[in-house]
Amino acid sequence: MKVLRIYVVLLFLVVENQSRVVTPHQNCRNNVCYFDFVVDYKFTMMWYNYTNFDDPQFQPVVFKDGILQRRVTNVVCREQFIPLTREELRDDVSTGDGRYKLVYAINGEIPSPNIVVFEDQIVSVNVYNKLEVEGVAIHWHGMSHRGTPWMDGSSMISHCPIPPGQTFEYRFVASPAGTHWYHGHVHSLRSDGLAGAFIVLPRIRPPLVMPSEIIPAVDAEFTAVLVDWLRTSAIEKLQAVRGGFAFFDEYDSQCVPLPTNYDGSTFLTRLNIGLVNGKGQKFINGNPNLPEREYLPLETFRVRPNRYYRFRTINAGFNIAFEISVDDHMLIIVAFDGNDVEPYKTDIVVTQPGERVDFIIFTNRPIDNYRINIFSTATSVGRQPVPFRDRTYAILNYQGVEETRIPIIRQRDCTQTRPCLAVNQIFGLYPAGVNIIGIPLTRLRSTQWTLRKTPVPIVHPGRRKQLFFMNFNIDPGRGPQINGIQFVRPTSALQTYPGPGATTPCGPDTCTGTRCSCTHTLKLDLGNVIEMVIFSFGDIKTTHPAHLHGHQFHVLKIGYPPFDSITGNSTGFNPDIRCLNEDCSRGTWADPTWINGPVPGVNLVDPPLKDVVNIPANGYVIIRFMADNPGFWFLHCHFAHHFFRGMSLVMEEGEIQDMPPAPPNFPTCNKFRFNPYQFDQSLRNHERTLALKGISPRVLPRE
Numbered sequence: 001m002k003v004l005r006i007y008v009v010l011l012f013l014v015v016e017n018q019s020r021v022v023t024p025h026q027n028c029r030n031n032v033c034y035f036d037f038v039v040d041y042k043f044t045m046m047w048y049n050y051t052n053f054d055d056p057q058f059q060p061v062v063f064k065d066g067i068l069q070r071r072v073t074n075v076v077c078r079e080q081f082i083p084l085t086r087e088e089l090r091d092d093v094s095t096g097d098g099r100y101k102l103v104y105a106i107n108g109e110i111p112s113p114n115i116v117v118f119e120d121q122i123v124s125v126n127v128y129n130k131l132e133v134e135g136v137a138i139h140w141h142g143m144s145h146r147g148t149p150w151m152d153g154s155s156m157i158s159h160c161p162i163p164p165g166q167t168f169e170y171r172f173v174a175s176p177a178g179t180h181w182y183h184g185h186v187h188s189l190r191s192d193g194l195a196g197a198f199i200v201l202p203r204i205r206p207p208l209v210m211p212s213e214i215i216p217a218v219d220a221e222f223t224a225v226l227v228d229w230l231r232t233s234a235i236e237k238l239q240a241v242r243g244g245f246a247f248f249d250e251y252d253s254q255c256v257p258l259p260t261n262y263d264g265s266t267f268l269t270r271l272n273i274g275l276v277n278g279k280g281q282k283f284i285n286g287n288p289n290l291p292e293r294e295y296l297p298l299e300t301f302r303v304r305p306n307r308y309y310r311f312r313t314i315n316a317g318f319n320i321a322f323e324i325s326v327d328d329h330m331l332i333i334v335a336f337d338g339n340d341v342e343p344y345k346t347d348i349v350v351t352q353p354g355e356r357v358d359f360i361i362f363t364n365r366p367i368d369n370y371r372i373n374i375f376s377t378a379t380s381v382g383r384q385p386v387p388f389r390d391r392t393y394a395i396l397n398y399q400g401v402e403e404t405r406i407p408i409i410r411q412r413d414c415t416q417t418r419p420c421l422a423v424n425q426i427f428g429l430y431p432a433g434v435n436i437i438g439i440p441l442t443r444l445r446s447t448q449w450t451l452r453k454t455p456v457p458i459v460h461p462g463r464r465k466q467l468f469f470m471n472f473n474i475d476p477g478r479g480p481q482i483n484g485i486q487f488v489r490p491t492s493a494l495q496t497y498p499g500p501g502a503t504t505p506c507g508p509d510t511c512t513g514t515r516c517s518c519t520h521t522l523k524l525d526l527g528n529v530i531e532m533v534i535f536s537f538g539d540i541k542t543t544h545p546a547h548l549h550g551h552q553f554h555v556l557k558i559g560y561p562p563f564d565s566i567t568g569n570s571t572g573f574n575p576d577i578r579c580l581n582e583d584c585s586r587g588t589w590a591d592p593t594w595i596n597g598p599v600p601g602v603n604l605v606d607p608p609l610k611d612v613v614n615i616p617a618n619g620y621v622i623i624r625f626m627a628d629n630p631g632f633w634f635l636h637c638h639f640a641h642h643f644f645r646g647m648s649l650v651m652e653e654g655e656i657q658d659m660p661p662a663p664p665n666f667p668t669c670n671k672f673r674f675n676p677y678q679f680d681q682s683l684r685n686h687e688r689t690l691a692l693k694g695i696s697p698r699v700l701p702r703e
Helices: 086-091 234-240 447-454 640-644 678-692
Strands: 003-006 032-043 048-049 057-063 067-074 079-083 102-106 112-118 122-128 136-143 168-172 177-186 197-201 210-212 221-230 273-276 300-303 307-315 322-326 331-336 339-346 346-350 358-364 369-376 391-398 420-423 435-439 466-476 478-484 514-520 522-523 531-534 546-548 553-559 578-579 587-589 612-615 620-626 631-637 648-653
Touching: 032 112, 102 112, 112 358, 112 578, 122 553, 136 168, 177 210, 177 307, 177 358, 177 648, 197 221, 210 620, 221 300, 221 322, 273 369, 273 391, 300 307, 331 346, 339 420, 346 358, 358 631, 435 648, 447 478, 447 531, 478 640, 514 620, 531 553, 531 587, 531 612, 612 620, 631 640
Parallel strands: 032 122, 112 197, 221 307, 300 391, 346 420, 420 435, 466 531, 522 648
Antiparallel strands: 003 210, 032 102, 048 057, 057 067, 067 079, 122 168, 136 177, 177 197, 221 273, 307 358, 322 346, 322 369, 331 339, 331 358, 369 391, 466 478, 531 620, 546 612, 546 631, 553 620, 578 587, 631 648
């Protein structure tokens, strides 16, 4: 048996897009790496001149005479058109979907700049909020923030939003190692540009082993930030959902049914355009031969023949699950959510918003350009199958081939005798005739290196287990919720310990009839093993990528629902869970012996370690972690419209006295009411001050 050994090296090939090559940050002193972030507005399809970064000049980009040019217009509307160079198009223009759209950028970049540091370095990010009206918070997705829970970046949980015109320093230890990311965590900022790759390199990495050949090193590593880019701003889309416009491409257009997966689960929107590192194409009705704006640039990854390359992909999207494949190349999956797994060779890998997947490809095909395909998993609109799935692609550009050469489509035919493999499937079964075998996440195994760093928590006489059942579902009348509760944000950041008045308690005043809106909180006792059974039972069939802050968890089991073996459609709820009330806001195991006894099919030996996991529609997932990180931590769905409308809760881990105190000068915020006595005293003080200065005051009215 040959052995595949994959080592990571930190010397990289010079390629076309240097900003997306994984290269360690240089501005580090005494184990502290420093970053300066300016959050500002930016238009897509605008050329920016950052000679004066405080006041950049910008000009619209148009397609004219067969090329992209910037349009210079003076006060009398005299126009001049200046062709853009390839470098200007790459560095100074964010194309989006080819339309003008006001979005958010960090240091002028969409996606935001890469952060690449080594494990256990201290990261210092000085954020200046240059926006006019929006507050900003940045979540460091995947970081544990041990000892600094107020640095997590969850707005109104870990800290108050950074006001316009203010600066805030994030400082924390870069841990754990792996492919992570950072993004805005105030309402819709992340879906409109505020997201970037955060790579924490291990100091030492053992080889990854699988039956194959010996490989001494990867030649380079790339980051790929994937986004389902909306035509409107995300905040506009979210308000449209509230106003009954969710199912319209344009507000005065015909209603469009929801896009649907094979199992019948739905997404809120079709894929307008997929972007890879800010670049992509929209195809008319998904037809790969009919680009809507063929002049838009595609992301290009330049490679040399017969080398190995690692791609660190991040689904930073709004609400679309992506299928990733590379024409005529197999993918070797080596990590999920930053954690190593035993290498697994596949044709396709699926990612939900928030998830990261690392894969390696071997460039041993004929020298040419190849498509890196990014498909929506949705195959129907309503009940009507679509002839082509929504998609975009990037280019794998072999050295020696002109990067602008359009690659021909070389997708492998999936046949009955040679079916394709799809890792991390989001539903139970591909339909007969599709010839794809779904490989569930739980088929992957953590490496021994991963398990040594984060062992599976085991219950024993000295260690108690807390078991929670949580139903992530959407009630047609109430919207997104967990266990029947829509989350209400605190009025003060919980990690600043403001006291009980900062939250909306869950009780008779806030939970009346069929509606419950409050600050949903779970209490975790330090030192306990936390086991969560997260399921998705409801009238609206949909998946949920559940994300936990402050922790990584082992995925012990995925319970898919029953399904039709011909169509792949799920036919009911998984019978392992019994609902205890009508809306299933309370659930338990159908077999009561599972409460304290072993659950069949659970892997306690080498399960994958993650911080985002897909909850299948009508199914469930069992996760487990140790309560060993005191603080307030969010648990929420990573679909933007589910999260913002209440599908979240806060875990209070430990007692307040167990949590690290916030720095003495840490900013706070709170609600305010002016009581009548204070109001009267203010008026009296004004009158008294003027009288002392010899000015006759006007007597002000009183209550």
